[in-house]
Amino acid sequence: MADISNKLFASDPVVLPKGGPLYLQLKRWIEEAIERGAVKPGDALPSERDLALKVDVSRVTVRKAVQHLVRAGVLVQRHGSGTFVAPHSQRVEQSLSQLTSFTEDMARRGMSVRAIWLDRGLYPPSPEETVALGLSGGDLVARIARLRLSGDIPLAIERASLSSRLLPDPEAIESSLYAHLERSNHRPVRAIQRIRAASLGAADAGLLGVAEGAASLNIERISYLESGRVVEFTRSIYRGDTYDFVAELRIGAASETRAK
Ligand code: 16G
Numbered sequence: 001m002a003d004i005s006n007k008l009f010a011s012d013p014v015v016l017p018k019g020g021p022l023y024l025q026l027k028r029w030i031e032e033a034i035e036r037g038a039v040k041p042g043d044a045l046p047s048e049r050d051l052a053l054k055v056d057v058s059r060v061t062v063r064k065a066v067q068h069l070v071r072a073g074v075l076v077q078r079h080g081s082g083t084f085v086a087p088h089s090q091r092v093e094q095s096l097s098q099l100t101s102f103t104e105d106m107a108r109r110g111m112s113v114r115a116i117w118l119d120r121g122l123y124p125p126s127p128e129e130t131v132a133l134g135l136s137g138g139d140l141v142a143r144i145a146r147l148r149l150s151g152d153i154p155l156a157i158e159r160a161s162l163s164s165r166l167l168p169d170p171e172a173i174e175s176s177l178y179a180h181l182e183r184s185n186h187r188p189v190r191a192i193q194r195i196r197a198a199s200l201g202a203a204d205a206g207l208l209g210v211a212e213g214a215a216s217l218n219i220e221r222i223s224y225l226e227s228g229r230v231v232e233f234t235r236s237i238y239r240g241d242t243y244d245f246v247a248e249l250r251i252g253a254a255s256e257t258r259a260k
Pocket of ligand 1: 104176179219221232
């Protein structure tokens, strides 16, 4: 692993960004060095003593700055071998404002996708499916259940229910449900999602390759056609250790008026 002393101290003497207590200035200086790529994930930080000497601050100040960065996940400490710039996050970020499919989400990140089919077929609907999909007596429901993976890494379990009128032949889906629906002009244009934290039972944990009781994000998506008709009622279980759901928030019209 590379020692970053030379890259870090290229500009001699070190000039810390101004403002706030000294340990925060040092913390920002280290963050900036990481942001501009002067130091890379996996690089070793100089020892506390060397940093204190070079930057001309006390070792207590260095320790405090480093502790804050470790807590923030920017640096990692390995017992006996030192402090390192943390590896890039392996977590997947998904926007909460775009109605996209799993296949599209992964393609955008250059990740390959595949699915292991757990079930697909036509069934008499459960009461919950009848209500969610607005089915009438005698209607059948198309159920598709998949373990979704990128390469060999299982990311989510998805169980989708659709009216058999919109998906009469679940066997015909090749890999993407949304691509299949698009072909028959039934791709949803709007959806409501409900997300809650849960812990995995033995069977789902086994499928996702994590320990029983590990954290998951359980998402229920009900999506609609332009006409307001429900297309899918899908329950997805995402591994809690691989997904970050990201939402962009904007100031509301009422608060904007107040702020003026
Ligand atoms: C996403 C949707 C899921 C939809 C699927 C279609 C969430 C939480 N869920 O995973 O409701 O059925 O995409 O993906 O985002 P596909 O077109 O790749 O089969």
